[in-house]
Amino acid sequence: MASLTMTRWQLLRYVVAENPLSLAAFLLFAALVLLALIGPWIAPFDALASNVGAPLSPPSMAHWFGTDSLGRDILSRVIIAARLDLGIAVAAVGISCILGGLAGAFAGYFGGWTDRIVGRLSDTIMAFPLFVLAMGIVAALGNTVANIVIATAIINLPFYIRVARAESNVLRNAGFVEAARLAGNGEVRLLFHHIIPNILPPMTVQISLNMGWAILNAAGLSFIGLGVRPPAAEWGIMVAEGAQYIVSGEWWIALFPGAVLMLAVFCFNLLGDSLRDLVDPRRRT
């Protein structure tokens, strides 16, 4: 065990040395999480208050990221938004991972009808362009943040189902599972005590690979006016608010939230890649 963790550590050091960006991504990730946690206390202004500065004023010492058309401080809004953006993504991915993981584990373990139904469900979701399906779901369920979370969770389901299904299908016949079965453990107990704990590492990798995409989808939905409603601060909707001013040269309104969104997604994607290298070095590309 000790030697295993040693090699993990060595591998971690190797991954970081190989790709210094991983380290940068990890620091950025820590900063984002911090923002989401303590954002409201460090934001220099009230994110929702109008006219804390002159409307549409460019970045200055008082307002580092400038102000928007209502005179709101963009820096404060960008900071406050971290909690909502990350919150939506984490909630969606969490729901998706739990439901998809369970469905996939059952399908892979029991096979037969369970497998066919789960497979059909997953195929049906994948038969849609996923962002478009999310649009349709939010439109049908109603225009709320909760429904954005649900829609994002649904379009992420197939990825977790696939991973969990493949893993549990292999583990089902593994030696230690066979031994536990002979020891008289029931199928459901086997599933929860022996299969699912072993599915967790690949699921973690999948989570980190999907997180960036989930953030992008949620922000995309609010960009087109779904879910998050003004005056709430959220990166996608802030870019949408700034969009009309781009052509008249007021670039800062859309640029800062957009850039932070991009950095956040980039950071999650880099972390996902590094984590995959760590867990499964064979799949390095």
Add this chain to the structure above:
Amino acid sequence: MLTTILKRLLGAIPNLIGVIVVTFLLTRALPGDPAAFFAGASGTAEAVEEIRKKLGLDKSLPEQFIVYVRDLASGDWGFSHATGQPVLTELTTRLPASLELTLAGLFLAVIVAIPLGILAATRPGSWIDHLCRGIATAGVSLPTFFTGLLLAYIFYFLLGWAPPPLGRLDPYLSAPPTVTGFYLIDSLIARDFEVFIGALKQLILPTITLALFVLAPLARMTRASMLGVLSADFIRTARASGLAPTTVLFAYAFRNALLPVMTTLGMVFSFLLGSNVLVEKVFAWPGIGSFAIEALVASDYAPVQGFVLSMALLYVLLNLTIDIAYGFVDPRMRVDG
């Protein structure tokens, strides 16, 4: 070959049914009274009642489903309250604009990503390899709507190289007579080069925006798949037989590397169709994406559902095409029986 195609066609049917069932469920999932939603904010009580009858909401769910499918098949996709037109008409007139943009984006992505992936795979560890990895990670991190705005700001506002990001054609030019609905093609058919150039200029920025996003998975896959194939035994045989390096690279390695790339094309199309909606909004592109967004904002649901369904059908069709094309490239898929 024919049997293979037929088999693929049959294989697409479950997905087709799945798509229709899901869109049907989405129309019924509307919170509150779906009839009221379909009638729109300004719908009168009679209108609501009429829609309730028309949707068959007084019937059982399976009966409603049959009515739904029958209506779809007969081209009755409901009405748009904003324009007063049948949804199907609205969609078909706007579809070419979306398709032209999507295909242009795909085309650009493919002609950049595939050579990039090949170069990266043939020179592992070189600067072009690092560039390829960088693009692959950065590309999928780009919020399309943000890159679009950024490009518009730089190339329209700052540099003045691009036309204003407003639609398919400058207002002072008139659209070419419709043949295919693609302005680039129609203007060439009409030999109207001014319109061709105008349409091309409008197309460039949204195309780049789209391409940047889907370039990443394509380049990544091409690189990985080329790397795998280049170390395969049969490549060594080809080199040992003295075949020219270009023959080895293209006729032998690339054609084989194409197979895994083709299987990811489905995912690429999923990305492409989704980002298309966002790009259309940024560039005020008069396609079905902007149409759906306008309808969403106006709580006009029939067009939104029509949009989701048409995109899904288009996607099923694209996947089917990829499947069949795959059969042409890979003889192993062609075994009949």
Add this chain to the structure above:
Amino acid sequence: MSALLAIENLSLEFRTRSGIVRALENVSLQLPEGGSLGLVGESGSGKSVLSFAVLGIQDAAATVTGGTIRFADKDLLADAGSAMKNMRGRELAMIFQNPRVALNPIRQVGQQIEDVLRRHTALRGAAARARAIECLADVRIPDPERRYTAYPFELSGGMCQRVMIAIALACKPRLLIADEPTTGLDVTTQAAIMRLIRDLGHEKGMATLLITHDLGLARDFCDRLAVMHAGHIVESGATETLFRAPAHPYTAQLVRATPVGQDKLENLASIPGNLPDLRRSDLPPCRFSERCELRGDACATALPSVDVSTGHLVACHHPQLRTRP
């Protein structure tokens, strides 16, 4: 007259992330026109690396650090340019193990033969096709017209190996290198393929270099043997002599480990120890010394090349000179 293929003191190394792999060191061997030489040794001893170097298809990480390879009096290493490119596949040809994956999976086998014909001959169109079908018939493939359009996945392993031989022989090469040609085939097919290679070699007056870890196979097939161990040729000589009087301890062990006639498998000795890691910087001059029972003090000095008898060379400080009855 000079040999068709003459390798002198060839050294080759791989520069890898984890260090320099000294895969070949001072390798020398000769093969006369029309002769057959067996290159034997355990898996990992450098046989494939050597043959790839002859064809100039080695990995990009490989560097030749010394020595020469001459083929028909042309220096292949100096001539790495177009002369070599035109000879590869035409005068020197090669076939590989696992034939089912050594052919392009999505190209008709006939077309794969034609690709080679088009590269090296003036044949085009129907003439090229006819010649390709002839090549298939040459390797005793029944119904060659129909097989022309087959894909590798539609053929058995033995058939695929025949196709590969057809590709290799399409341009009537003077040397055929067969790298473990029977690995991955079932036993009856193995015999048929070996017979085919021998018969074609005789018919066409072609020299063959048979690479194998199976000394028995080499014995049935080759006039001469060269024994390879960890990137060194430790012994070479006439097949007959090597079996009767192996002079190098490694060869002796290999011979003892090879079933002869009615030998029972239990009677066979296995070779203790493993090949040394070729990345080590402290590789001893004799790379067999860590597995050798006869090691003495002299063994830490540079290896001699001892002429045991005419045409029988051994690289060892304590060659076993006694002759077995």
